[in-house]
Amino acid sequence: MEFQNTPSFAASLDAQDQLASYRQKFFFPQHDGKNVLYFTGNSLGLQPSGVREALMQECDDWAHFGVEAHHHAKTPWYAYHEIFADGAAKLVGALPEEVVVMNQLTVNLQLLLISFYQPKGKRNKILFETKPFPSDHYAFESQARLHGLKSDDVLVEMQPREGEYTLRTEDIISKIHELEDELALVCFGGVNYFSGQFFDIAAITKAAHEVGAIAGFDLAHAAGNLPLHLHDWNVDFACWCTYKYLNSGPGSVAGAFINQKHVKNTGLPRLAGWWGHNKETRFAMKPGFDPMLSAESWQLSNAPVFAMAVHKVALDIFTEVGMEKLRAKSIQLTAYLAFILNEVEKNTGEKLSIITPKNVDERGCHLSVIFPGRDKSLVQKLSERGATVDWREPNVMRIAPVPLYNSFGDVYSFGQILQEVLQSK
Ligand SMILES: *Cc1c(COP(=O)(O)O)cnc(C)c1O
Numbered sequence: 001m002e003f004q005n006t007p008s009f010a011a012s013l014d015a016q017d018q019l020a021s022y023r024q025k026f027f028f029p030q031h032d033g034k035n036v037l038y039f040t041g042n043s044l045g046l047q048p049s050g051v052r053e054a055l056m057q058e059c060d061d062w063a064h065f066g067v068e069a070h071h072h073a074k075t076p077w078y079a080y081h082e083i084f085a086d087g088a089a090k091l092v093g094a095l096p097e098e099v100v101v102m103n104q105l106t107v108n109l110q111l112l113l114i115s116f117y118q119p120k121g122k123r124n125k126i127l128f129e130t131k132p133f134p135s136d137h138y139a140f141e142s143q144a145r146l147h148g149l150k151s152d153d154v155l156v157e158m159q160p161r162e163g164e165y166t167l168r169t170e171d172i173i174s175k176i177h178e179l180e181d182e183l184a185l186v187c188f189g190g191v192n193y194f195s196g197q198f199f200d201i202a203a204i205t206k207a208a209h210e211v212g213a214i215a216g217f218d219l220a221h222a223a224g225n226l227p228l229h230l231h232d233w234n235v236d237f238a239c240w241c242t243y244k245y246l247n248s249g250p251g252s253v254a255g256a257f258i259n260q261k262h263v264k265n266t267g268l269p270r271l272a273g274w275w276g277h278n279k280e281t282r283f284a285m286k287p288g289f290d291p292m293l294s295a296e297s298w299q300l301s302n303a304p305v306f307a308m309a310v311h312k313v314a315l316d317i318f319t320e321v322g323m324e325k326l327r328a329k330s331i332q333l334t335a336y337l338a339f340i341l342n343e344v345e346k347n348t349g350e351k352l353s354i355i356t357p358k359n360v361d362e363r364g365c366h367l368s369v370i371f372p373g374r375d376k377s378l379v380q381k382l383s384e385r386g387a388t389v390d391w392r393e394p395n396v397m398r399i400a401p402v403p404l405y406n407s408f409g410d411v412y413s414f415g416q417i418l419q420e421v422l423q424s425k
Pocket residue numbers: 104105106107133135136189193218220221241
């Protein structure tokens with residue numbers, strides 16, 4: 001499609017957008033009485049309507065029933081996490097027994113690493129992508145130390161080719177083959193938070209398995225951004241947060257995936273807690289951990305109901321819309337953003353470079369853009385004019401048009417504001 005840098009063209013795309021009405025379900029921060037141009041849904045998704053009511057329901061049930069709410073609340077608290085099995089499974093392409101919603105993201109990553117990073121002799125290395133999210137890096141370092149290893153000896157950060165910002169799948173595969181029997185685990189972000197690169201999860205998993213390694217993924221920037229098929233891709237484990245694309249509120253409860261082939265392996269090392277114990281005998285309160293035969297057995301604690309009440313409202317929207325439809329809009333919306341950035345470049349003479357891959361199969365919705373010679377004040381100036389984007393040091397602006405609530409009009413208006421800011425002294 002030939003894009004145009006005009007308000008009427010953006011409006012015509014919005015008029016054809018079958019998902020346009022979902023925008024009404026979200027609360028936008030306001031600027032001069034208008035919705036902010038919100039492009040940081042990759043950092044904290046907007047609040048969907050219905051959240052306040054869902055929280056009030058739990059407050060009322062608590063007030064009304066006290067401890068009895070575990071059984072008598074509208075959604076009984078003792079089994080609260082069970083309401084996510086189908087929605088979370090659909091979201092990441094898993095079987096219901098392979099997913100569980102629990103804890104927070106880094107906690108889940110650590111719990112899964114306890115089970116799936118098992119260095120033995122020279123097979124002790126962890127391969128991950130260039131510029132992983134720092135929390136993941138700390139998790140890898142601490143796991144190495146837990147096993148009495150030096151992190152410098154076992155952590156392998158895959159570097160891009162000279163002059164490139166993202167990794168080529170063929171290079172990742174050959175790195176895996178090169179490390180061969182020294183490789184214990186490949187653990188990549190699904191979409192890298194910094195570059196926006198979406199990795200070929202199936203190909204990486206296959207290569208990891210060929211050399212006898214485990215493949216796990218941190219889907220913080222992929223869940224709710226792209227359709228995923230974790231079961232069919234034969235991924236061993238994965239985790240994700242729910243406050244970015246999944247709009248479930250700050251620090252909300254996170255997700256975990258454990259492949260069916262592992263969930264019944266009660267011999268896997270793990271940290272155990274009573275909520276992972278066989279639920280028929282959980283309240284016998286006896287010692288002797290008897291894990292459930294599903295991903296639920298990785299749960300330690302009883303359900304954080306308030307966070308889950310919010311997540312339910314947010315996840316139901318994804319179940320209703322489906323990732324395929326969201327992705328179809330997302331591809332077009334992000335392509336429009338790339339076009340608009342190119343227009344801004346032409347009109348201002350400013351050199352911008354989009355480091356996120358051009359190939360749509362290698363990116364989700366966000367674009368990372370380098371503005372040579374500019375600094376963080378650019379983001380501040382955009383914010384003063386009603387556009388919210390973020391800045392990642394040293395020099396990258398991340399712009400995330402989210403298909404659930406951003407419009408083509410938002411993208412057009414952003415281009416106008418960016419142009420104005422770049423041209424101002
Ligand atoms: C956002 C993000 C985190 C944040 O971790 P929390 O435990 O939710 O604070 C971790 N890893 C990745 C890859 C992220 O994108």
